[in-house]
Amino acid sequence: MSTLLIALLAVPALTAMVLWVLPVSFADRVAAVVGSVISGLVLVGSVWLWIDYLRPADGPGTLVGFETAPRTLPGKLYPFAETDLEWIPPLDVRFHIAVDSISIPLIMLTALLVFLCCLYSLRITPRIGRTRSLIALLLVIETGVIGTFSAVDLVLFFLFFEVVLIPMWLVIDIWGDEHDAAGRRRAATTFVLMTVLGSAVMLLGFLLIHRQAGTFDLEVLGNNPVAGGRGVPLAAAILVALGLAVKMPLWPLHIWLPDAHAKAPTVGSVLLAGLLLKLGSYGLIRILLPVLPEATTTIAPYLGGFSTVAIIAGSLACFAQTDVKRLIAYSSVGHMGFIGLGIATMSPEGLSGALFANIAHGLITGLLFFLAGAIKDRHDTSDLRTIGRALNARLPRISGLLVFASLASLGLPGLAGFWGEMLALLGAYRPADSLPRTTFLVFMVIAGLGTVLTAAYFLRLIRNLCQGDPAEYPTTAFAVDLSRIELLTWTPLVALTVVLGLAPWLLLDYWNFV
Amino acid sequence: MPLVLPLLLAVLLFCLGVYGVLARRNAITMLMSFELMLNAVNLNLVAFDAWRLDGLATGQTLAVFVITLAAAEIGLGLAIVLLLFRGHGHVDADAARDLVEQDGGIPAADGAGTAAGRTAVEKGAAS
């Protein structure tokens, strides 16, 4: 029984309830403050959890480091802060949550992004108002995401996976692009329907696993994986992978993503890209690899192939985008492709890379979407052609940050985006022994070219948006460059991007797979 | 008498009943057709009972039940038809169509219904 972890789950959800119970006018005023405080507490709690995890069991001393960190099977859960309660015995479902070095960083990322979103909402909210509900929904999403990252029971995983759907749908549907009501509704509905179909398919996979192994418990399943690479295990692996691929999203199941991101409000985009996509990749690592190792081997080349296509197709699509939020959304497709490739290699390098890229992408794309939102708010459109060029002259600081975030996103060594992609490629250079190496070498080369494409479209974005003759694009009368709240919100993201880029061992040390 | 004769008759009766139900507009005729169908059932039951030499005469017992049941149904049915007549002035089953959906559904402007998959992918993005 771990009070801390349960508190991390319960506090945001309960706060959301309280917010909804409070009278509207009052709650609208205090929502952002309450949300910031609560999500700040959650952030502190999650960091505390991490420190707690690193502290060796035998009394105080130095934290665990690379040499001392235990070697673990890839993706397998080594539970910490465990809570295991009986819940629905007839269905063999338990309320079993625990965390380990794979999930805590993601939980910290979740807490951080939600905290920043709440903080951002202190000053900047969508025009339509209804701040109370927005903050409450953000907190519910936080619960769902943290729950997914800490679920040990497959059904619980599925449950938390679904928790975020309706809140996110509402966030897009209500607070989305105010100029395009039909479009935002469509985007929201497409998002929620595709995801729900994916998760239902994933559930089928879980049930097949249960039929084969007789349990939903990841801990047990990790110790006794489902053997066999054909038949039922294969079907289970395919179904689970399909379901998670929708969420991730892997090409060609990504079709919901550009619309959803483009139409969502700023905080919605940030959470969608920063957190929700991670649920898919986390699931692949946590469920597919340790539970269905042999079946995963069978599908890994296909997973890798689709990921590689995602890298190329996502990057190429970015070239033809005229909407800055859409462009960033498509860039996520490419980046998630790297994560998929890393997972598909089933090698320690690839997995660590995927995990690192998860975190890095959350930070960087979060920042990018914040910036895109800021630019959109200032111009009342996210269309590149309408916004015009020469942002360097009009909004120098925001523009500078955009350049920074773009560079980080294109995988500049020394910033967080690099290590994950580098390790994914390294994993593809030397995939697990059971996988066809030549295939993965081809993937590696194509993905490598994908990094060039990534660089190219980001440079194109910078060129078309930040640079240009300022004389042609006069300064907007009341456009403010980088307000205080924006600075406050984005600084942590920038700082962490740099810190993780220069000191990857802060995370990599603890993913020490065999 | 071979078993097949009553069975055949029963099938004929039943089909006649089905035809009546489907083809006749008058509600009372329809009720009568139902009677035909139920009587086909009774015929079947009695025939099987005899064929089986059932010591408990289950089939015949059930036949009695069915007769009762038919009476109850017709009773209620006639009451409903009466009500229909009071309201509509006729007893044509196919003319009672007040309850058909009137509005033709929701207006198309409300996009949510059709949004199951309609994505505005790349609206003008290629340009």
Place this chain on the structure above:
Amino acid sequence: MIATTWRVVGVGFSLLVILAAILLSGVEPQQTSFPGTGVGPDVFWTFDLRTDDLTVLLLAVVGVVSACVQVYSIGYLHERAASYTALVTLFTAAMVTVVVADSLFLLLIGWEVMGVCSYLLIGHYWERRDARSGAMKAFLMTRFADVGFLFGIFVLGIGYNTFRISELGSGPISPGALTAGTVLLLVGVVGKSAQVPLQTWLPDAMPGPSPVSALIHAATMVAAGVFLIARLYDVFVEAEATLTVLAVVACVTMLVSALCAMAAVEVKRVLAWSTVSQLAIMFAGLSLGTEDGRHAALFHLVTHASFKALLFLCAGVLLHQVGSAAFVVLRRYTRRGALRRAMPVTFVTMTIGLGALAGVPGLAGFFSKDSVVEAAWHHARDGSTIGWVVLVSVCLTAALTAFYCVRLWLWTFFRTPALAGALGAFEDDDPMADVDEPDTSKLREPSWLMLGPLVLLAIGAAGLGYADGVHVHWGVALVTTVLAVFGALPAYSLWQRGADPRPVVLEHEFGLDAAYQGAVVVPVRWFAKLAVLGDRDVIGGYVRATGRAGTLASQGFRLLQTGNVQTYLTAAVIGVVALAVLAGVIAS
């Protein structure tokens, strides 16, 4: 205020680098351990540093050049100075990182940060179209090459089972992996150092501020390629095939770029091509695979750093004071020697620089180039084909270099005795331009902040040749000098006739840009459209069709709801029959 702070930081950092070089010189090679990290059982890397002679040498070069550039920039650049200075400092720091790294990944960080800094600095004047596209091109081409570089790191690191540079080369590795790894590294080097076939970005990077060009061409970025091969020389020497490739690339590059330089009509562009050419000479030296060759290459690196930095800073002065470095513009100011007279220091230092570049005996370039030739000669004498190829190429290049140096010098500072309008004269050189004389009265030397570095570097360009201990192989010296004279004479003769023939193929720089445009950029655009169309019309089409099918089905089912109870009954009976048939099918 912020700009001032950054300037202090920048200059201070450069001085610090120099100080470090001084302190470290002569110290035993050593390594400093830093924490590392890794994944899995056998991939582990650290962020170790190392210092040895090579480090010290490069540190000194980097420190001096960047100090000069920083000081020069104070006078040169005024707009957006803070970000500019910060980036230059970061640029220097990145190069220092490359130089001191003992970890391939740390090296890669420096390597790519340099790329980004160069991108941002080339695009410093982002209002200008050529600056924007040049910057983008520079970054993308080097980035492309860096992918190869990264893969090379993979191959070598996994092959040797270490990512520590000092441990590379020791230990077993399969010949295939060795060759593949080194060739892939070479791809990165080719991109970074702008060798054929990735040479086109460097001339296009010229819209950047001149001091940045000086930094890129002399001490950082392009020099990093040479440094890397020198650093990993043990590994490269093992891989003969790679060295052959390097030699071919170097020889082709030095000739091609020298030819391009002969046709360029802008001072900075000429200098850019000459950089490519000179770097190729260094690579040629390295490709010999001998200790002599390496030494010669590094020697040339140092001298080249001084005279090329000098030349770019001089070009910067021209740009700063005159407003342009194009021959066309400069020629108007050369009438009656205005330029020469108004800016004597610039004239003299630039002359020294060009002399050094052309290999005028006694100046730095002369010695260092000769040492390469000599190393090639020694190697060729031992029966190596590579040696011969390098020898011939470098000699030819010497002649070509002399040609374009003289051409540059004459056309910039001296008035043509002949009338305008001769063969190949500058097209937009209007004969009437003689009439309206540009106002030369305002031409004057820039402030000493800018001249100081010039003088310092000029001293280096003149004197560095003696730093290595005077060692002249008279035969080689004679040959190269004669060749240089042979190269210089036609240039003089043409100038005297007022002619400047520029073959189309050279003006178009062998058409490589157009080829890349057609082979890479256009297809990528096509594919981008295809990707978007595919998303919209194929994948999205399926999704939309699903939605529409759902709607249609919904409508259809609603149509079946006629309100007629007999319809319902009929449907039900049909359903029963259908189920019966279906059941029959299943049962049988």
Place this chain on the structure above:
Amino acid sequence: MTITWTDWQAIAVPLVLALGAVAALLVDGFWGAGSRQLKHLCVTLVTAGAILFGFAFLVTQRNSVRPGFCRAAVEAPAECSIVFEPLTVGLWAVLLIGGLGVVGLSTYGLLDREIPVGEYHFLLLSALTGATVLAGARDLATIVIALEVVSLPSFAMVALRRDRRGSEAALKAFLVSVLSTAVMLFGISYLYGVTGSLYLQTIATQLPGIDPDLRRVAFAAGLFVIVGFGFKIAAVPFHGWLPDTYAGAPVEVTAFLAVVSKSAGVAGLLVLVTFGVAPSGSELRTVVAILAAVTMTVGNLAALRQGEAVRLLAWSSIGQVGFLLAPLAVGDAQAVVGYLAAYVVVTLGAFGAVAVVQRHRPAGLLTDYRGMIRSEPGLAAALIFFLVVLAGLPPGLAGLFTKFAAFQSVIDADLLWLAVIMAVNVMIGLAVYLRWIAELFRLPAEAPFSVDIETPAVTVISAYTAAAIVVSVLPSTLFTLIT
């Protein structure tokens, strides 16, 4: 010698319900000219009392097995007509919950209409009696009679308002139902002919060893019986009457049809499939599976474009039945009962909320619900919760886990194709309910629905909500209805 012997406790609940029905009628009949309101209260209390007795009985006897009307058979266990056993407990619990819910629903709204209170409750309890008997019945004769006892009162209830719409709705339901009875009886007659018995248990033992020539007859007969129930539960293609009848009947009666009548049908079908005509491995189960697939798909798809709340609920209830049929097809009683229980609770809740709105906005369009989250937050929140449970998404865990159980039983029975269709239908179903939820959230609304909701309504809907929340937090209660 006794031919049959019986444990009278086995039929205690139906008996009390029947007595309650008579009592309600009597109270109404002898009331005189007193306060109508008081009379309503009295009748309601009588009805509720009878149902509550049923609950009490179930709670005390939940683990016992009590056969009724049994006779000894040769070399076999005794054949019984009614058995009180865990499955019966579960089904009765669901039915009684539904009945009580409808009674609660009828506490507001009835008084305003021209609906006779006494008759209404009499019919309600009668139908409930039939339903409980049906759930416990173990022979075909009892099943048929019980089914009629459920059906006939329902039609009377539909027509109770005695207007044009009511009579048409009743006629449609009636005609379809009579046809279904006839078809079912026709099938039963053949089943009897083939096996020589009406006891499910005997039929089940006889069927596998049957003469191959007769197998096809038996198969068709079983099919007819199942089809008969297909009418009752409105499985596609026997569903045509349902939307019209739902739309024509008073909302309370609609709720009754959707909850009690439908549950009774499902209960009967469950009994039939698991104990009699379609033993494990029978091809008839495949037919049921196909019915399930078609029903859920058509129901959900047709609901996609509905603009009226009641019709949307009608179509969605067809979709829900499809989901119910899926575990039924594989004979997983636990999943069926769990699903049914959750469905009953939230359907009642949804109809309760609809009843409140419909009283003031008779058109009952979805657009009438626009912006209710702001104008009537409590009611809207409850309605949203019910819809979310129906869709099977968090926070509606009751719906989620019952769907989950359905998936599980289908997967465990190797019907992957059905599972995939179910997965697709989860998506379509969500699309259906989201449209409604979206309306509720949409702001600003021009004239949002806002009234003072009557206290009984608030109480009843709160109770449903509380129940739904409880089963959402502790979904295991749903599955422990059958121990």
